[in-house]
Every structure is written in C-alpha cells, then in structure tokens.
Amino acid sequence: MRGGSIAVVGGSIAGCAAALAASRGGAERITVLERADARLRDRGVGIALHSDRFDELRDGGYVTPEMPWAPLSRRVWSARDGDTEHGRVIGEQPFPFRAYSWGSLWSELRRRVPEDVFYRSGAVVTDVEPDADGVTVRLDGGEKERFDVVIGADGYRSVVREAMFPGAEATYAGYIGWRGTSPDAADLPSDGHEAHNIVFPGGHCMIYRIPDGAGGHLLNWVLYTTPPWAESLEAGLRTPTSLPPGRLDAELTAYLRGLVADNFPPYWAARVLRTPAATTFIQPIYDLEVPRYTQGRMVLVGDAASVARPHIGGGSVKALQDAHALEQAWAAGDDWEEVLGSYDAGRRAIGAAMVALARRMGAAQVENTPDWSAMGQPEFDEWWHDQNNGSDRRSGFGGHSVKAT
Ligand SMILES: Cc1cc2nc3c(=O)[nH]c(=O)nc-3n(C[C@H](O)[C@H](O)[C@H](O)COP(=O)(O)OP(=O)(O)OC[C@H]3O[C@@H](n4cnc5c(N)ncnc54)[C@H](O)[C@@H]3O)c2cc1C
Known part of the structure; x- marks a missing residue:
C-alpha cells in the first residue's frame, strides 16, 4: 500500500x-x-526496556544502542527490618532491563x-x-x-x-504512582546494576538508576500505593489526569513522606526523602x-x-x-x-x-499485598x-x- x-x-x-x-x-x-x-x-523519568525487547526493536530500526542507558541485571525486593540499614531481602530475581530516561x-x-x-x-x-x-x-x-x-x-x-x-x-485503578528523580545516584549497592523494590503493606516502590544525559546518573523511583482519603480524591482521579511538580497536594505529600519514613529501610528512606520536591509528581494509575x-x-x-x-x-x-x-x-x-x-x-x-x-x-x-515480612525466597x-x-x-x-x- x-x-x-x-x-x-x-x-x-x-x-x-x-x-x-x-x-x-x-x-x-x-x-x-x-x-x-x-x-x-523532558519528562525526567525512567523507562526500563527489557533487553530482549530492545534487541527486537533495534533490529526493527526503532531504537539504537547509542542512546544513553544504564544496565540492570537483577531486581532485589526488600522489606523494612527494624533499623537494619538496607532492610531484609525477601526475594531476588533476574532483571535483564536497560534503563533509559524518557527524554x-x-x-x-x-x-x-x-x-x-x-x-x-x-x-x-x-x-x-x-x-x-x-x-x-x-x-x-x-x-x-x-x-x-x-x-x-x-x-x-x-x-x-x-x-x-x-x-x-x-479507568482509575484505585491507586497512584508517586514518581521522583534525584541527583542522589552515587554509591548505590552493586554499583547501581540492580533495581530495588521496597515493599510495604499496601504497595511497593521501584528504584533504579537512569542516565542523566550528561554522562552521569539520576536515581529514579516510583512508589505505588492507595492514597488515603480515597473518597475525596477519587472524583478528581477518575478523570484521567496527572499532578505535575509543584501542584502536589501538600497533605498528600506529607502522607507519602510519612509512609516512606515509617516503612522503608533507613538507607532507601533517606534516598527517596532527599529527592527535590520540584522533581516529584503524581500519576494516577489507569487501565x-x-x-x-x-x-x-x-x-x-x-x-x-x-x-x-x-x-x-x-x-x-x-x-x-x-x-x-x-x-x-x-x-x-x-x-x-x-x-x-x-x-x-x-x-x-x-x-x-x-x-x-x-x-x-x-x-x-498494591491492592492485596501479602505479608511480606513472612516471605523468603x-x-x-x-x-x-x-x-x-x-x-x-x-x-x-x-x-x-x-x-x-
Ligand atoms: C508510573 C509509570 C511508569 C512507567 N514505566 C514504564 C517503564 O519502565 N517501561 C515502559 O516501557 N513503560 C513505562 N510506562 C509506560 C510508558 O510511559 C507509556 O506507555 C509510553 O510512554 C507510551 O506513551 P504514548 O506515546 O502512547 O503516550 P503519551 O506519552 O501520553 O503521549 C501522548 C502525546 O499526545 C499528545 N496529545 C494528547 N492529546 C492531544 C491532542 N488532543 N492534540 C494533540 N496532541 C495531543 C500529548 O501532548 C503527548 O505528547 C510507565 C508509565 C507510568 C504511568
């Protein structure tokens, strides 16, 4: 044709x-x-592409190896364990992905x-x-x-x-993604080659390194959870939308920060909480x-x-x-x-x-999280x-x- x-x-x-x-x-x-x-x-957010899918798309002429990327090989799932710095690993899995910035x-x-x-x-x-x-x-x-x-x-x-x-x-899935990117990407475990999923009752937070476009890296994270006051928020969230940096409801931010402080291993809580407010935003999740x-x-x-x-x-x-x-x-x-x-x-x-x-x-x-604390590999x-x-x-x-x- x-x-x-x-x-x-x-x-x-x-x-x-x-x-x-x-x-x-x-x-x-x-x-x-x-x-x-x-x-x-330039939405400074991370996009992770599975390596096999990347290869197919490269062969199809849609992506190229020259785009700046950060390799990921494993994904480590951790839960808070008292004051233990990195928490307790509940499971690990292969994670052959390439991390990009959307831009x-x-x-x-x-x-x-x-x-x-x-x-x-x-x-x-x-x-x-x-x-x-x-x-x-x-x-x-x-x-x-x-x-x-x-x-x-x-x-x-x-x-x-x-x-x-x-x-x-x-249709609104009933929960949100709170996303952030931070310059705080140095000295990560395993040289940043792992993606980390921090789990807590009612959600999880995916954290990985992405290229910053200038030869360095940014720390990219997205936390999924059901917001409190679902009733009052839902009317707004049912209409597809996203709340950009600076327009994040102060009460909601305070809630999310509290959730991180209470539920994340100290190392990851500090990294997430140090993210500048200007580079965080909320995306309701849809189907x-x-x-x-x-x-x-x-x-x-x-x-x-x-x-x-x-x-x-x-x-x-x-x-x-x-x-x-x-x-x-x-x-x-x-x-x-x-x-x-x-x-x-x-x-x-x-x-x-x-x-x-x-x-x-x-x-x-997110919706029916298991008892993570009881889980091992x-x-x-x-x-x-x-x-x-x-x-x-x-x-x-x-x-x-x-x-x-
Ligand atoms: C929290 C989160 C994390 C994600 N992580 C990943 C990931 O790790 N890996 C992955 O593969 N995917 C991920 N995704 C999904 C990915 O971002 C999208 O599926 C992908 O970017 C496809 O986007 P799109 O181009 O179809 O739509 P969009 O990026 O939404 O683009 C639509 C475009 O249309 C324009 N537009 C809209 N309406 C009009 C109009 N009326 N007139 C003219 N222009 C218009 C908009 O301005 C916009 O530029 C994630 C999504 C979310 C929400």
Whole structure:
C-alpha cells in the first residue's frame, strides 16, 4: 500500500514511532499534530526496556544502542527490618532491563522522524470526524484538514479513541504512582546494576538508576500505593489526569513522606526523602482496553490503544511494537482495509494480554499485598509465579516478544 495522507495525533513515544512507521510503509504525506509547544517537556523519568525487547526493536530500526542507558541485571525486593540499614531481602530475581530516561528515548525517536514529515508543535486536536474514506481533523484554532488515515498516538486521554469508541475511557485503578528523580545516584549497592523494590503493606516502590544525559546518573523511583482519603480524591482521579511538580497536594505529600519514613529501610528512606520536591509528581494509575485497534480509517497506537499498569514494565515497548507492526502491515497490505485489518488482528490481543497481566500484578503488589515480612525466597518465587499466570517465561512481563504477534 503506497501513498496517502496521514495525520498522527500526538508526537510523543508512540507518535514519533508511528510517523516513522507510516513513512517506511510508504505514506505520501505525513503530519504529526502535537499539543505541547516546541519541545516536549523532558519528562525526567525512567523507562526500563527489557533487553530482549530492545534487541527486537533495534533490529526493527526503532531504537539504537547509542542512546544513553544504564544496565540492570537483577531486581532485589526488600522489606523494612527494624533499623537494619538496607532492610531484609525477601526475594531476588533476574532483571535483564536497560534503563533509559524518557527524554533520551523520545529524542532518539524524534531524530528518526524523517525530515519530510511535518511535525507541528502546539497543535491541539479537538475533534476527529470520520467519513467513508477519510477523516477530518479539527484543531483548537478552528482550522480543519482531511486525511486518508488518522493515527491516534495521543495517549490515555485520546480524542481519536473517543471518535472511534465514545466513552471508552481509561479507568482509575484505585491507586497512584508517586514518581521522583534525584541527583542522589552515587554509591548505590552493586554499583547501581540492580533495581530495588521496597515493599510495604499496601504497595511497593521501584528504584533504579537512569542516565542523566550528561554522562552521569539520576536515581529514579516510583512508589505505588492507595492514597488515603480515597473518597475525596477519587472524583478528581477518575478523570484521567496527572499532578505535575509543584501542584502536589501538600497533605498528600506529607502522607507519602510519612509512609516512606515509617516503612522503608533507613538507607532507601533517606534516598527517596532527599529527592527535590520540584522533581516529584503524581500519576494516577489507569487501565484501558479498546474493542479494536482500528475503526474505518482510524488507528490507535501506544497508550491511546491500551494502558497497562506500569508494574509490567512494557508500555513503551508496546508503543514501539505497535508502530513496528503497523509498518509491517503497511508494507504487506494492498489497500487500507488489508493494512488496518492485519494491524488490528496482530496487536489487539497483545494489548489485552498486557492489561490483564498488569492488573494481576497491581492486585498482588498494591491492592492485596501479602505479608511480606513472612516471605523468603521460596515464598517470593511462588508469589511471583502466581502473578505470571503460572508461567515464568513469556508471561508478557517487560512486554511480549514481537514473535508473539
Ligand atoms: C508510573 C509509570 C511508569 C512507567 N514505566 C514504564 C517503564 O519502565 N517501561 C515502559 O516501557 N513503560 C513505562 N510506562 C509506560 C510508558 O510511559 C507509556 O506507555 C509510553 O510512554 C507510551 O506513551 P504514548 O506515546 O502512547 O503516550 P503519551 O506519552 O501520553 O503521549 C501522548 C502525546 O499526545 C499528545 N496529545 C494528547 N492529546 C492531544 C491532542 N488532543 N492534540 C494533540 N496532541 C495531543 C500529548 O501532548 C503527548 O505528547 C510507565 C508509565 C507510568 C504511568
């Protein structure tokens, strides 16, 4: 299938990758419409990519070994044990991941978007209207343009998805992720080659090193827990949102800091509590599934299509794989029906499987946490095995292999 005019709504990880896919697939004219101004704010957060998934995406031409990264080989789960500095290890597991900062991953994808793609910053799409053989996209200034196909890469609050499946919204999982990055990344155990998961009743906190983009490292962490006063917070959190630095409710911050002080081993409590307030923020956690990845001439990729709770460590992988699969469907199909039908058939089930696995992990790691204090390695292994649906290999943790599509 060659030619055609394509709008990509959203120019983040999924959007840049989808523009690249459309270009390689043979689209004639591609416009990326990104709401954010000139440069997407460098979200200084960590993204961990499973090494095997990285290799597949490198072979597919979406990522490169040159992007700054920090290697991770093991994940150590620890619980507070009185005043013992590092707490007690309840379990360890292989963790073959590559740690990136969101900014370096995005910059590489943005660099790969070919020059003849029109990447429009500050372009807010307000409406998407399909017709029999195209889609009209409206911008907030009133401007409108018709395209042969629109790709929704506009994240969990997607306007493209709303046009495809009105009311199919991300639903609040009932808990939040409190995220932070701190310059305090020196002298970590095992030279920083381990990811650490600090567990406590009602949640856990994942901590690992990421590159700072200047040859050094930052400490990246995300703590998952159900906020107190759920009733009063929930009305706000049910509408997909995130609270950026500086807008964090003071009472909520005080609660989270207290939780860390009371429940973390002293070494990790100090590291988390020293994080500057300006680099912490809250992301409510959501689940999202759609009936299909395509509808008429509209297509979804990345978080616009499905959102799996982050315990699975595979959202960016899925976004890049969606684009890769779209490129392959494009190259193989003779008309739009074939291209879009084959893409949907390949990716819909993967998205649903990731959401399901992530729900199980969220239930086990946040909603119904076990008695961590009673766990040793054998109990930990059994607990982990259960979350992975009784399978330790190919459960989809870290993202499914592209060979699964
Ligand atoms: C706490 C947390 C931890 C995570 N950790 C990991 C991890 O370790 N590994 C991993 O692989 N994944 C992780 N993820 C998931 C990962 O961040 C996402 O799945 C991935 O970045 C895909 O993003 P996206 O490009 O689809 O959406 P987004 O990054 O949300 O991008 C959507 C883009 O669309 C734009 N946009 C939205 N609406 C409009 C509009 N109307 N008009 C124009 N533009 C619009 C936005 O400005 C934005 O740039 C994590 C997620 C969370 C919440």
